[in-house]
Every structure is written in structure tokens, then in C-alpha cells.
Amino acid sequence: xxxxxxxxxxxxxxxxxxxxxxxxxxxxxxxxxxxxxxxxxxxxxxxxxxxxxxxxxxxxxxxxxxxxxxxxxxxxxxxxxxxxxxxxxxxxxxxxxxxxxxxxxxxxxxxxxxxxxxxxxxxxxxxxxxxxxxxxxxxxxxxxxxxxxxxxx
Amino acid sequence: xxxxxxxxxxxxxxxxxxxxxxxxxxxxxxxxxxxxxxxxxxxxxxxxxxxxxxxxxxxxxxxxxxxxxxxxxxxxxxxxxxxxxxxxxxxxxxxxxxxxxxxxxxxxxxxxxxxxxxxxxxxxxxxxxxxxxxxxxxxxxxxxxxxxxxxxx
Amino acid sequence: xxxxxxxxxxxxxxxxxxxxxxxxxxxxxxxxxxxxxxxxxxxxxxxxxxxxxxxxxxxxxxxxxxxxxxxxxxxxxxxxxxxxxxxxxxxxxxxxxxxxxxxxxxxxxxxxxxxxxxxxxxxxxxxxxxxxxxxxxxxxxxxxxxxxxxxxx
Numbered sequence: 387x388x389x390x391x392x393x394x395x396x397x398x399x400x401x402x403x404x405x406x407x408x409x410x411x412x413x414x415x416x417x418x419x420x421x422x423x424x425x426x427x428x429x430x431x432x433x434x435x436x437x438x439x440x441x442x443x444x445x446x447x448x449x450x451x452x453x454x455x456x457x458x459x460x461x462x463x464x465x466x467x468x469x470x471x472x473x474x475x476x477x478x479x480x481x482x483x484x485x486x487x488x489x490x491x492x493x494x495x496x497x498x499x500x501x502x503x504x505x506x507x508x509x510x511x512x513x514x515x516x517x518x519x520x521x522x523x524x525x526x527x528x529x530x531x532x533x534x535x536x537x538x539x
Numbered sequence: 540x541x542x543x544x545x546x547x548x549x550x551x552x553x554x555x556x557x558x559x560x561x562x563x564x565x566x567x568x569x570x571x572x573x574x575x576x577x578x579x580x581x582x583x584x585x586x587x588x589x590x591x592x593x594x595x596x597x598x599x600x601x602x603x604x605x606x607x608x609x610x611x612x613x614x615x616x617x618x619x620x621x622x623x624x625x626x627x628x629x630x631x632x633x634x635x636x637x638x639x640x641x642x643x644x645x646x647x648x649x650x651x652x653x654x655x656x657x658x659x660x661x662x663x664x665x666x667x668x669x670x671x672x673x674x675x676x677x678x679x680x681x682x683x684x685x686x687x688x689x690x691x692x
Numbered sequence: 693x694x695x696x697x698x699x700x701x702x703x704x705x706x707x708x709x710x711x712x713x714x715x716x717x718x719x720x721x722x723x724x725x726x727x728x729x730x731x732x733x734x735x736x737x738x739x740x741x742x743x744x745x746x747x748x749x750x751x752x753x754x755x756x757x758x759x760x761x762x763x764x765x766x767x768x769x770x771x772x773x774x775x776x777x778x779x780x781x782x783x784x785x786x787x788x789x790x791x792x793x794x795x796x797x798x799x800x801x802x803x804x805x806x807x808x809x810x811x812x813x814x815x816x817x818x819x820x821x822x823x824x825x826x827x828x829x830x831x832x833x834x835x836x837x838x839x840x841x842x843x844x845x
Contacts, residue, residue: 387540387693387845389728389729389844389845391728391811391813401621402621402622422542422544423542423690424579424688424690426730426809426811428809428810428811429820430818430819430820430821430823431820431821431822431823432744432745432746432820432822432823437649438585438653439585439645439648439649440585440645442634442637443625443626443633444626444632444633444634444635444636444637444639444642445633445634445642445645446625447622447625447626447633448614448622448632448633448634448642448645448646449645449646449649450621450622450625451616451617451620451621451622452610452614452646454617454619454621454622455617456609456762457758461754461758463757464757464760464761466760466765467757468707468708468756468757468760469708469753469754469756469757469760472749472752472753472756473749473750473753479750479754480749480750480751480753480754481748481750481751481754482750483750484748484750486750489750489751489754492745492746492751492754492755493754493755493758495745496743496745496755496803496804497649497650497803498649499652499805500744500808501808501809502653502654503579503581503654503656503809504581505544505579505581505686505688507544512583512686513583514582514583514584514585514684515583515584516584516585517583517584517585531820533811533818535730535811537690537729537730537843537844538542538690539540539542540693554774555774555775575695575697576695576843577732577841577843590802591738591806592738592798592801592802593738593798595787595790596778596779596786597779597785597786597787597788597789597790597792597795598786598787598795598798599778600775600778600779600786601767601775601785601786601787601795601798601799602798602799602802603774603775603778604769604770604773604774604775605763605767605799607770607772607774607775608770609762650802650803651802652805655806655807656732656734656807656809657734658697658732658734658839658841660697665736665839666736667735667736667737667738667837668736668737669737669738670736670737670738690843691695691843692693692695
């Protein structure tokens with residue numbers, strides 16, 4: 387059995403960005419010398435996500451805009467404020483009371499998910515005909531760590 | 540250590556469909572001869588998802604309708620068009636400019652997620668009392684590949 | 693190769709609750725005696741989720757409220773009722789016709805996801821600087837099973 391880990395640092399501009407990391411993950415699989423197994427691709431930050439989809443510029447732009455619609459930069463608390471018992475309502479994201487301004491980025495992370503597992507078959511990432519692996523960053527600026535961990539034999 | 544992969548092809552009608560694949564995954568686990576481990580169940584397409592939930596017709600219909608509400612067939616760009624820098628706005632999903640009509644299916648895939656990992660305990664899928672594994676297809680028609688990869692001992 | 697499973701039971705009050713389970717998962721990793729590998733953390737129930745994010749009370753309250761906005765307790769069927777062919781429309785969640793009242797909890801489960809895989813490096817959970825593991829419960833009351841399954845060497 388083999389377990390192999392490779393890390394990389396991604397540095398993106400501020401705001402919403404998306405980066406194709408498929409080649410980076412394939413390199414990790416090559417180094418891992420795993421023929422049959424799986425590779426975990428995990429963003430180590432709470433305002434980032436990993437998504438498998440098509441490398442078509444329209445889809446990537448659609449997805450960023452849609453994420454921004456479902457989890458907008460400014461929050462409108464609903465009339466039935468279910469979180470009032472946990473923390474009284476402040477009119478915007480509660481997370482912003484401490485001086486932060488990225489409350490939406492945490493919810494976008496929840497929608498995307500921060501990790502995927504890709505099967506490894508015959509030493510290669512086993513991806514469907516249009517599947518590519520993307521790193522989504524919702525709050526950029528600082529360098530971000532990405533872990534790729536392959537297991538198998 | 541054992542690694543075993545089984546694939547299947549699903550062919551669904553057009554539109555939103557949902558298929559219970561629990562028995563199919565259990566068969567893969569039986570063949571894998573893994574007693575303790577995990578099985579990755581991964582849709583190899585970008586308009587499909589895998590979800591674990593209850594096999595109750597009401598929930599499955601609710602979920603399909605709810606996915607269609609959050610990611611509707613036609614897109615209304617918001618006033619703050621955050622993706623304008625990536626790709627100028629076209630009034631509908633940008634993905635449709637190339638002649639495609641399934642922009643929503645890619646976003647539904649994002650909500651559902653395209654894979655799950657199920658624990659294997661004593662040679663059986665370790666599922667909770669109401670957990671079943673479902674394959675969601677948002678764009679049907681063509682045959683779709685599903686990978687089940689078991690690892691363990 | 694080592695495969696180790698630990699289970700725990702969580703009993704929460706009714707309604708939306710969130711519990712930090714990071715220490716519990718680290719204990720499972722300690723017991724597993726796995727130095728390099730992964731641990732699957734999986735809710736065994738269909739109205740619960742597992743999410744990795746920051747242990748900041750504002751984020752946790754924001755997330756619960758936001759989940760309740762996207763998947764509200766009462767459903768308003770859209771004019772284009774796409775699920776009508778699967779199951780005729782009833783005005784509220786179809787799941788409620790059988791006497792249940794937690795239709796929204798199943799959709800919140802879909803948003804959060806019911807599992808994560810955390811890398812294990814040098815015998816410890818490999819988490820980013822602000823990453824903690826949380827169990828979200830959307831329908832509480834009954835005791836809920838959580839499975840932690842570590843694999844590696």
C-alpha cells in the first residue's frame with residue numbers, strides 16, 4: 387500500500403477566482419506511483435472550494451455569478467430569524483461584527499465543498515470526458531494551501 | 540490491501556431523473572471482497588450527482604423541484620454582475636452562447652455533488668437506517684458512466 | 693495497511709444545532725494508529741451534515757440562518773412545477789403528506805453534505821489554520837450515529 391502527499395500553494399487576486407488544477411493533481415498522482423486507488427484534493431482554507439466540472443469559460447463565469455446570487459456579499463436577515471437564539475441579529479452577516487467582511491465566502495465554500503476524491507485507474511486520474519478539477523477562491527489575497535493525498539497500490 | 544473498481548452505465552430519459560443505485564453499489568462491494576474500508580461512488584459526468592438520502596418518493600420529488608428553483612433552466616443575471624470581468628453578460632447563462640442549453644444542469648451538479656464515499660463494515664455498505672444511494676441526472680439522454688471504487692482489506 | 697472505525701452517538705435538542713466534533717475525530721485518529729492516510733467522517737442520518745469551517749459563532753449562526761433561507765421550513769411550489777410528473781403537487785413539501793414535518797431538513801442535508809474526508813499527516817488530522825469539523829443537525833431529538841473511519845499506514 388502506498389500513501390503519498392503533495393502540497394501546493396495558490397496565490398490568487400482578491401475576489402472570486404477559479405483555477406484549473408487538473409495538471410497539478412495529475413503530477414501528484416505520477417509522483418505517488420499509485421496504479422489503483424484514489425486521490426483526495428482538499429482546500430485547507432475555509433473560503434475556498436474544489437469542484438469538478440467542464441473547462442468552459444461560460445460555465446465557470448455562470449457558477450461564480452450564481453454562487454454570488456445564492457450567497458451574496460451582503461446579507462438580508464429573513465423575518466423568521468432562526469439564528470436569533472444562537473446570536474442576536476445584527477442586520478448583516480453576524481460574522482462581520484468582528485471586523486471581517488467575507489461572510490459570504492464561508493457560505494460559498496459550503497455550496498462548492500472544499501474537497502473531492504478522484505479515482506486513480508492505471509496510474510492516471512480517472513476523469514469523465516469533460517471533467518476537470520477546479521480550485522475556487524472566494525477571498526484571495528493570502529497564499530492558500532492545497533493538499534493532494536493519494537492512496538492505493 | 541485490496542482495491543477494486545466496478546463501472547456501470549446508466550441511461551436515463553431526458554430531463555431530471557433519479558435512480559436508486561444502492562444494490563448496484565452493494566454488488567460492487569461484494570465483488571471487491573473488502574471487509575473493512577470505503578467505497579467511492581462517483582458520477583463521471585458534469586451534469587449528474589450522487590446523493591445519499593431516504594427512498595421516499597416525496598423527498599425525491601421535493602429535491603428535484605427545489606434544485607430547479609435554486610438553479611433554474613433560465614438565468615436572470617443580477618444587477619451586480621460579478622462575472623462581467625470574466626465574461627461579458629449575455630442575459631441568460633453564458634454557457635448557452637455556444638449552443639448548449641443545459642447551464643442549469645452544471646449548477647445542479649454543484650449543489651448535489653458528484654460523489655460520495657460510503658464506509659464498508661463487515662463486508663457490507665455501512666448505511667444509516669434510512670440511507671440509500673441515488674444517482675441524479677440533470678441532462679439525461681446519453682449513457683452515463685458511474686465508477687464504484689472500493690479500498691480496504 | 694490499517695483500517696479503523698470508531699462510532700459515536702450525538703443527541704441534540706430539536707431544531708437546528710451545530711456541534712464541534714474536531715476533538716472526537718482526532719481521538720479516533722489517535723486510536724487508529726494511522727500515521728499517513730485519511731479519515732472519513734460520515735453522518736449516518738438523512739437530516740444531518742458534516743462541514744469543515746471556522747469555529748466563529750457568527751459564521752455558525754449565519755450558516756444556519758442561510759440554510760433556512762435556501763431550504764425553508766415551508767415550501768412554495770414554483771409555477772413551473774417540474775416534479776409534477778413524479779408526484780402531483782400538494783402545495784407544501786410532498787414529503788409532508790405522510791405526516792412528516794422535516795422536508796426542509798433533507799434539503800439542508802443536501803446543501804451541507806453528510807460527510808468529509810480529512811487527510812491524516814504524521815498521525816494528526818491535517819487541518820488548515822481555521823478548519824474545524826462540525827456536525828449539523830436539522831431535526832435533532834433522536835440519538836444520531838456518526839462514523840469515523842481511518843485508513844492508511
